[in-house]
Amino acid sequence: MTWIAVDWGGSNLRAWLMQDDTAVAEAGDRSAGARTLNRDEFEPTLSKLIDPWRSTWGDRPVMILICGEAGSREGWFEAPFAQAPCTPRTLAPTRVPTQDAGLQVYMMPGLSQLRPKPTILRGEETQISGFLASHPTFEGVICLPGTHSKWAHVSAEEIVSFETTMTGEMYDLLAETSILRHSVAHGDPDGIAFDEGVDVTLSNPERLVTEVAAIRASHVLTGATKTAADARLSGLLIGAEIAALKPYWLGQQVALIGREVLCGLYARALSKQGVPADRFAAGPLTQAGLFTALGTLD
Amino acid sequence: MTWIAVDWGGSNLRAWLMQDDTAVAEAGDRSAGARTLNRDEFEPTLSKLIDPWRSTWGDRPVMILICGEAGSREGWFEAPFAQAPCTPRTLAPTRVPTQDAGLQVYMMPGLSQLRPKPTILRGEETQISGFLASHPTFEGVICLPGTHSKWAHVSAEEIVSFETTMTGEMYDLLAETSILRHSVAHGDPDGIAFDEGVDVTLSNPERLVTEVAAIRASHVLTGATKTAADARLSGLLIGAEIAALKPYWLGQQVALIGREVLCGLYARALSKQGVPADRFAAGPLTQAGLFTALGTLD
Structure with missing residues (x-):
């Protein structure tokens, strides 16, 4: 079967032309994140992106499966949340009304949890489903670092509970935007500065709020380099996240899903705690998760 | 002696026409914060603000003393920092070069500290000096909540050390700006929601990063009101600050200097820890601190 898999996050749109479970072409639009579009811009944006592939279907409707923030309240179409605990492979997408009758668009549901703490996610449920398709016996914790990082406890093919931090957005x-903008600059991550930042907040998470402010003062007073300050800020925030999620990873095996560089930083911080973590790229898992959801439509 | 006292912070400019230690007139410009101006805009902005008072001096130069972020690297004129530990009443202002020879402008030095942690402040040194002018025997902690909150250990008329958090800016x-903007709205502080937020981070400061994210989910899932979410956010951040500064306030008497509403929230949070805190408005203390500095010029 030929279909289109779409990962439509807050800051990026990616689409793959799929032949069953295999991606045969890829298209993306980094300026079309779900957070940057008005509701009526979603369909034309997607339509334009996939237009080169459209002839594949002839007169038949184009089958499109989407996961991510496009399904949120501020997105294209609010898909009702499935509720945790749940089994990711049973999550079924919802049909999205379209202007163009030639598009058959479905949206993944995202996931919500009320207890022990209110939490929501959009897109990660699909990546976890894709991961479990090839690791059905996995027991442990899946961490998906990013703008809003997610941590999920997985057991017996079920997401038992999950947590969110806003580390990437922070x-x-x-x-x-903050006063620190005068004191930090992206660059090669400085290994020592990152590690020192992680050490501080992992062992004393209450110091996050004073240590972040000290980055500004260190730059002004000691001329600390902006790239080292950037690495320290990153370390302080990731260390604080890992400290907060200790009840999740302690004594568990951990799988990291996401961008290679970011997963590398989390793996490095976790290894300091004696926690080994396997790393996986998000794209293939998203495709696998959407392929699983395609099966629920038959 | 007739002179002008100026508190020029990051987001606000306030000036007082002074007769010795008494303010006889006041002027302000909320759109002329030091963070919003280019270097060459400071002198004309101040000149315009004080113009109605200028005739007081006749042909003699107008004496102006300034404290606050106008003296920072990104401000009007970078006044070299004095270093903690120090005695606030001995801090001497630096002469600022002006285009207009009829203006005699001096800038307070701010304060820096390298150990135990790099920290800087601009303006608070003057408020502390003003506070100590009327409370010379005070021993304890002075907390100045705001965009960047400051905590100072004071003993024997000396600032022994101080700390910064970015609570107000955060x-x-x-x-x-963050995703939470869809879920919070300013309103009457909700007493219960504020107190609950403080309780969470005061007792478990590592939970700050997950609890802040949960504000968004609570709004989406349970319809938590935006004003209650706002109060909870405020409580979580102030609780985290007070938890981080525990080595400062534990077993000490505390004086709070700043805006009435904000000092009220900090006093409320501190009282939960059995710490009584006296509150003082910043304006009169700034005037008193600048009057003390005027004495160093004689």
């Missing part, structure tokens, strides 16, 4: 706000 | 970034 990093962006602090580095680009 | 609150603004989260409430106005």
Whole structure:
């Protein structure tokens, strides 16, 4: 079967032309994140992106499966949340009304949890489903670092519970908008500065709020380099996240899903705690998770 | 002696026409914060603000003393920091070069500290000096909540050490720029929601990063009101600050200097820890601190 898999996150749109479970072509639009579009811009944006592939279907409707923030309240179409605990492979997508009758669009449901703490996710449920398709006996914790990092306890093919932190968004706000913008600059991550930042907040998470402020003062007073300050900020925030999620990873095996560089930083921080973590790229898992969901439509 | 006292912070400019230690007139410009101006805009902005008072001096130069972020690297004129530990009443202002020879402008030095942690402040040194002018025997902690909150250990008329958190700026970034902007709205502080937020991070400061994210989910899932979410966010951040500064306030008497509403929230949170805190408005203390500095010029 020929279909289109779409990962439509807050800041990026990616689509793959799929032949069964295999991606045969890829297209993306980094300026079309779900958070940047008005509701009526979603369908034309997607339509334009996939237009080169459209002839594949002839007169038949184009089958499109989407996961991610496009399904949120501020996105294209609010798909009702499935509720944790749940079995990811049973999650079924919802049909999205379209102007163009030639598009058959479905949206993944995302996941919500009320207890022990209110939490929501959109897109990660599909990546976890894709991961479990090839690791059905996995027991442990899946961490998906990013703008809003997610941690999920997985047991017996079920997401038992999950947690959210805003680490990536906090990093962006602090580095680009706050007073720290004068003192940090992206660069090669400075290994020592990152590690020192992680050490501080992992062992004393209450110091996050004073240590972040000290980055500004260190730059002004000691001329600490902006790239080292950037690495320290990253370390302080990731260390604080890992400290907060200790009840999740302690004594568990951990799988990291996401961007290679980011997963590398989390793996490095976790290894300091004696926690080995396997790493997986998000794209193939998203495709696998959407392929699993395609099966629920038959 | 007739002179002008100026508190020029990051987001606000306030000036007082002074007769010795008494303010006889006041002027302000909320759109002329030091963080919003280019270097060459400071002198004309101040000149315009004080113009109605200028005739007081006749042909003699107008004496102006300034404290606050106008003296920072990104401000009007970078005044070299004095270093803690120090005695606030001995801090001497630096002459600022002006285009207009009829202006005699002096800038307070701010304060820096390298150990135990790099920290800087601009303006608070003057408020502390003003506070100690009327409380010379005070021993304990002075907390100045705000965009960047400051905590200072004071003993024998000396600032022994101080700390910074970015609580106010973090609150603004989260409430106005982050994903939480869809879920919070300013309103009457909700007493219960504020107190609950404080309780969480005061007792478990590592939970700050997950609890802040849960504000968004609570709104989406349970319809938590935006004003209650705002109060909870405020409570979580202030609780985290007070938890981080525990080595400062534990077993000490505390004086709070700043805006009435904000000092009220900090006093409320501190009282939960059995710490009574006296509150003082910043304006009169700034005037008193600048009057003390005027004495060093004689």
